[in-house]
Amino acid sequence: MRVLSVFGTRPEAIKMAPVVLELGRRAGITSRVCVTGQHRQMLDEVLDLFAIVPDYDLDVMRPGQSPTAVAAEILRRLEPVLVDERPDWVLVQGDTTTAATGALAAFYSGARVAHVEAGLRSHEQRSPFPEEVNRRIAGITADVHFAPTEAARDNLLRENVPSDSIFVTGNPVIDALHYARSFASTLGPTAAIPEDRRVAVVTAHRRESFGPPLERICDAVEELAARFPDVQFVFPVHPNPAVRAVVGRELGANPSVSLIEPLGYREMVALLDRCWLVLTDSGGLQEEAPSLGKPVLVLRDVTERQEGIAAGTVRLVGTDTRRIVEETTALLSSPGEYALMSQAVNPYGDGRAAERIADALAGRTTVPSWDVRRRDEGADPALTSRSRHSARQGPLGARIAPPSLKR
Numbered sequence: 001m002r003v004l005s006v007f008g009t010r011p012e013a014i015k016m017a018p019v020v021l022e023l024g025r026r027a028g029i030t031s032r033v034c035v036t037g038q039h040r041q042m043l044d045e046v047l048d049l050f051a052i053v054p055d056y057d058l059d060v061m062r063p064g065q066s067p068t069a070v071a072a073e074i075l076r077r078l079e080p081v082l083v084d085e086r087p088d089w090v091l092v093q094g095d096t097t098t099a100a101t102g103a104l105a106a107f108y109s110g111a112r113v114a115h116v117e118a119g120l121r122s123h124e125q126r127s128p129f130p131e132e133v134n135r136r137i138a139g140i141t142a143d144v145h146f147a148p149t150e151a152a153r154d155n156l157l158r159e160n161v162p163s164d165s166i167f168v169t170g171n172p173v174i175d176a177l178h179y180a181r182s183f184a185s186t187l188g189p190t191a192a193i194p195e196d197r198r199v200a201v202v203t204a205h206r207r208e209s210f211g212p213p214l215e216r217i218c219d220a221v222e223e224l225a226a227r228f229p230d231v232q233f234v235f236p237v238h239p240n241p242a243v244r245a246v247v248g249r250e251l252g253a254n255p256s257v258s259l260i261e262p263l264g265y266r267e268m269v270a271l272l273d274r275c276w277l278v279l280t281d282s283g284g285l286q287e288e289a290p291s292l293g294k295p296v297l298v299l300r301d302v303t304e305r306q307e308g309i310a311a312g313t314v315r316l317v318g319t320d321t322r323r324i325v326e327e328t329t330a331l332l333s334s335p336g337e338y339a340l341m342s343q344a345v346n347p348y349g350d351g352r353a354a355e356r357i358a359d360a361l362a363g364r365t366t367v368p369s370w371d372v373r374r375r376d377e378g379a380d381p382a383l384t385s386r387s388r389h390s391a392r393q394g395p396l397g398a399r400i401a402p403p404s405l406k407r
Helices: 010-025 041-049 067-085 097-109 131-141 150-158 172-179 188-190 214-226 240-251 265-274 283-291 308-311 320-332 335-342 352-361 380-392
Strands: 001-008 029-034 089-093 112-116 146-147 167-168 197-205 231-236 256-260 276-279 296-298 314-316
Touching: 001 010, 001 097, 010 041, 010 089, 010 112, 010 167, 010 197, 010 283, 010 352, 029 067, 041 265, 067 089, 089 097, 089 167, 097 131, 097 314, 112 131, 112 335, 112 352, 146 150, 146 352, 150 308, 167 352, 172 265, 172 283, 172 352, 197 214, 197 265, 197 320, 214 231, 214 256, 214 320, 231 308, 240 256, 265 283, 265 308, 276 283, 276 352, 283 296, 283 308, 308 314, 320 335
Parallel strands: 001 029, 001 089, 089 112, 112 146, 146 167, 197 231, 197 276, 231 256, 276 296, 296 314
Antiparallel strands: none
């Protein structure tokens, strides 16, 4: 069986890396990797961390490209790869332009499509933009849907997706998190923060946050920094000029706010380990931080990750300055409020999603479907799943060494 994994951004690479490594260990599966380069430097850092060498690199990213230009270039450059490889399955992940166009190109070629992290829905067509439509496009073309949770499965069933094409696997981001956490890491500029200071991580990069919403987020951080002098706010600033200009202008002179370059994945995981709480509009951080027992306040009006809200690990606060300040103040001031979120059960997986995905593609099931309700009573879900995974098969870092690198 021939499997081609197609991804192009850092978040996709993080979540697909455990799957690629697992497929590479399976007898009877020929695994190939095609990266689009939708992100460049951030993508390459994750590939290096997991020791994955792509078979194909489409290298589509150019400065100032629109989503339309990226989509058109991926469709054009991916077609000859599909003709060359003739895969039985094409794997795409999530809700990026790479995922949507990769699935569409695979469908056009006659390959079967498997969608990792299927079934997430905000039910708002333009929020997040363009991710909500991207994941629906991937879902329409998919033959198999790897849903991270039962709630994602329910979304698909409501859209009349056949139940026998849906597998509840957990999210492979938890597999990746366990692997990255096993490495020692320095935090670069954040290493200078005294150990007795609490750290709050802030990230904001979504298109719907640009302009006044981002200004309101910065106003909230400014007020919180004045209110809590024992807290250092660490803000890895996205390279998009629409983010950098506003954040630099609003927060650049505040000594309680560390504006730093985007961190590598390993460094970001170490920062999450160190921090007290997270304020973010990121989807991935809504899944990762709760695995480390860190509360997440989501700087968006809607989220497709409702499981975290239901579990109590995540709270939706939007971009209103007053609401952000009030919710963050409660977590920084009240041990009871903090414990309610930090000790809640993470609903996103047990570190064995990649196994389940590989099993499903191979036509067999050796690992039960992920169900948060089966988690050991009273155990730390991150540490419990990590130790089981390591005891069963060792670390994820087996080298993938394809015979050639084609560009």
